Structures are given as C-alpha cells and as structure tokens.
Amino acid sequence: MTSATRRPMPPDAAARGTAGTGHAACHHGEILQGVFLDERRRPCHGLVTLPMTGRGSTAGFVHRPGSSPDEVTVTPDGRSKARTAAVLAVRECSARLGEEPCGGELTLTGDLPVGLGMGSSTSDVIATVRAVADSWGLLLPPETIARLAVRAEGASDPLMHGSRPLLFAQREGRVLEALGSALPPAVVVGCALGGSEPVDTLALPVLVQDGDLTAYEHLRRMLRRAVTDADTALLGRVSTASARLRQRVLRHQEFPALTGIADSVGAAGVQIAHSGNVAGILFDPRVPGLRRRLRRCARALEREGIASTRTFTTFATPTSEEFPRGRTHLGSHRPTGPDTPRRLSRLPAV
Known part of the structure; x- marks a missing residue:
C-alpha cells in the first residue's frame, strides 16, 4: 500500500x-x-495527453456517520463512475487509518463538456478521490489515485500526475515513461470536429494492425527527442502522425481540411482526442507573424464549418501546474475555476 500524507484534523x-x-x-x-x-x-x-489548465471538475464530499460505505449519493445524478470512485476511496482511506468506513454525499461541479475526449469522467473521478481523501485528512499519492481511477472507470487518463508529459498505460493506471518536465512550447487553436457531438468512448473498437508497434515505438522516440530539445516542430509531426493513424477508427470527415489548414498557415501540426471530437492546431510561439497566422487559422476553420473553441498554450509556468484544492491542500495557489453545471457537448467559443 502506497504511503499517504495525513493532515491535522480540527x-x-x-x-x-x-x-x-x-x-x-x-x-x-x-x-x-x-x-x-x-x-x-x-x-x-x-x-500522452495534451494538458489544459483552467478547466476541470470540483468535488465535495461530506461523511454520513453510521451509514454503510456503499451508501453514497451523487449530485448531479448519473455520475456512476464518480460514485464508484467515492466508495473505493472511502474504503481505501478508512483502511489506511484503521477506522470504520461510512458513506456520504458527493457533489460535483465543473465546466467540462462530456464526450469530446477531454477527460471529463477522469476529472470527475480524480476530484472525487481527492475530496474523499481530504474528508479523511489524507493526501493520497498519484499512484494510488490512478489505481482507484482505473477500478472505477476501466481506463484512466494521467491527470492525477499533473501536467508533465507522461507515456501512461491508461488501462493499467501506471506510468510507462516520464518524457520530461514539460512539452515543447506550443500555442494550440482548439476546435471541435464531428459537429461537436459527443463520442461513445466505450463503443470505439480497438484496432491494432501489423506494424503498429514499430510505428508507435518510432513516434515514442521522436516525442522523447521533441521534449528533450523543446522542439515544437517535431512535437507537431508526432501528434499529426498519431492522429492520422487514429483515423482508421474515428474517420473524421473534417480531418483532411484540418491538416490542410495547418499546412496553409504554417502550423507545426494537428492533434486530436483519440476517443472524442476535440482537436487542435499546434503553432510554435517563436515563429514570425504568429498573431497573423492565428487569425488566418481561425478564418480558415470558420470557412470549413469547423467550430473553433479556445486558444491556449503548453507553456510551463507556476500557474499552469495543477494544484489540488481542499483543506488537505491548504497553501496551494491554483486559481479557482468556474463551478458551473456540466454541459453535454459543445465547448464555448473563446
């Protein structure tokens, strides 16, 4: 059992x-x-995910003394994965402390669209585990959170590890390789394909063809070098190649237009959600005429009928790191994001 930090209880x-x-x-x-x-x-x-700060899920958990640990209610309804995570986290925390487990009330808020491939369910699950742990006065390590998240979801993104670029085994909840401290600097023009409609992740087939292992190991080596050298152009080549391979499953009708726009405006490449409709065009922030390129990109997306969403960066700054909130995490300075009800699909334009 991985160690955990305990905070002083009032x-x-x-x-x-x-x-x-x-x-x-x-x-x-x-x-x-x-x-x-x-x-x-x-x-x-x-x-390897593309981190995005400023959005996410917030969870609150309140003990219900004397109840069964399986008696967890969730608001809003329908967050079954988060409820499962809460039950698992209650049992984990009580076992660590040698105390009697009990159920409670879980409340989730946030501003993430569902089904676009932005890790909304994993964000819910991780926030839930952290809230339950906080209620028991514990700060669980990322490895434990990952284990609980995989049990709750069947697969998990590496959001519990923060924004470092990691090659992460999503079905096993473990890090295969730490690629470095930060991705190469990039400006990402976000957009949504497929009419911004949600994707049923669990319904997507798992396609592995002859030669895939060789191809992906080559891309892994390229990405390792891109991170080491802070090479945005190489980052774009890796993400574009991976997105092309994934089109065997997703078959986005707009994908040729997306790559064509990237080429026409001198972008480094494109990236997609491999289990959703969110996508992005990557730019090196150091190229001349960046603002002009970004404006041309936005106009081209509009002409193609591709919904643009928001522009963000991969720049490593103190405020771009993830800092969990809660009484256990007092002293963090992560800015508080809006706590609005979960939308079903469309990202707001920014």
Whole structure:
C-alpha cells in the first residue's frame, strides 16, 4: 500500500461530521496514443495527453456517520463512475487509518463538456478521490489515485500526475515513461470536429494492425527527442502522425481540411482526442507573424464549418501546474475555476 500524507484534523471535526473538497484539471485530447513496449518488453496500450489548465471538475464530499460505505449519493445524478470512485476511496482511506468506513454525499461541479475526449469522467473521478481523501485528512499519492481511477472507470487518463508529459498505460493506471518536465512550447487553436457531438468512448473498437508497434515505438522516440530539445516542430509531426493513424477508427470527415489548414498557415501540426471530437492546431510561439497566422487559422476553420473553441498554450509556468484544492491542500495557489453545471457537448467559443 502506497504511503499517504495525513493532515491535522480540527478538534471539532468528529462532532460536526467531516467534509472534504478536491479538484482535477482536464486535457485537450492526446499527442500520442497507441501500443508500446513496457519495461518488460511486453506490448501495452498507452497515451500522452495534451494538458489544459483552467478547466476541470470540483468535488465535495461530506461523511454520513453510521451509514454503510456503499451508501453514497451523487449530485448531479448519473455520475456512476464518480460514485464508484467515492466508495473505493472511502474504503481505501478508512483502511489506511484503521477506522470504520461510512458513506456520504458527493457533489460535483465543473465546466467540462462530456464526450469530446477531454477527460471529463477522469476529472470527475480524480476530484472525487481527492475530496474523499481530504474528508479523511489524507493526501493520497498519484499512484494510488490512478489505481482507484482505473477500478472505477476501466481506463484512466494521467491527470492525477499533473501536467508533465507522461507515456501512461491508461488501462493499467501506471506510468510507462516520464518524457520530461514539460512539452515543447506550443500555442494550440482548439476546435471541435464531428459537429461537436459527443463520442461513445466505450463503443470505439480497438484496432491494432501489423506494424503498429514499430510505428508507435518510432513516434515514442521522436516525442522523447521533441521534449528533450523543446522542439515544437517535431512535437507537431508526432501528434499529426498519431492522429492520422487514429483515423482508421474515428474517420473524421473534417480531418483532411484540418491538416490542410495547418499546412496553409504554417502550423507545426494537428492533434486530436483519440476517443472524442476535440482537436487542435499546434503553432510554435517563436515563429514570425504568429498573431497573423492565428487569425488566418481561425478564418480558415470558420470557412470549413469547423467550430473553433479556445486558444491556449503548453507553456510551463507556476500557474499552469495543477494544484489540488481542499483543506488537505491548504497553501496551494491554483486559481479557482468556474463551478458551473456540466454541459453535454459543445465547448464555448473563446
């Protein structure tokens, strides 16, 4: 069992019932996703996400003393994965402390669209686990959160590890390779394909063809070099190649237009959600005439009928790192995002 940090409990916590909060960011799809060799040279499904700060899920959990640990209610309704995560986290935390588990009330808020491939369910699950742990006075390590998230979802994005570029085995909840401290600097013009409609992730087939392992291991080496050298152009080549391979499953009608726009405005490449409709065009912030290129890109997307969403960066700054919220995490300075009800599909234009 991985160690956890315990925070001091207020003296009146037991008398008034214990509450906790947690937060988790989202991502903007993947830079790379496919099949790779693990440390034992076994083929393993893995991915590298494109982190996106400023949005995410916030969870609040309040103990219901004397109830069964399975008695967890969730607001809003329908967040079954988060509810499962709460039950698992209650049992994990109570076992660590040697205390009697109990159920509680889970409340989720956030501003993530569902089904576009931005990790909305994982964000819910991680925020939930952090809130439950916070209510027990614990700060669980990322490895434990990943294990619980995979049990709750069946697969998980690496959001519990923050924004570092990681090759992550999403079905096993473990890091295959830490690629470095940050992705190369990039400006991402976000958009939504497929009419911004949600994608049923669980219904997508898993296609692995002859030669895929060789191709993805080559892209892994390229991405490793891109991170080491802060090479945005190489990052774009990797993400575009991975997106092309994924079109065997997703078959986005707009994908040729997306890559054509990227070429016409001198972008580094494109990236997509490998299990959704969110996509982005990547620019090197150091190229001449960046603002002009971004304006041309926005106009071209509009002409093609592709909904643009927001423009963001991969720049590593103190405020772009993920800092969990909650009493256990006092002292963090992560800016508070809006807590609005979950929308069903469309991202707001920015």
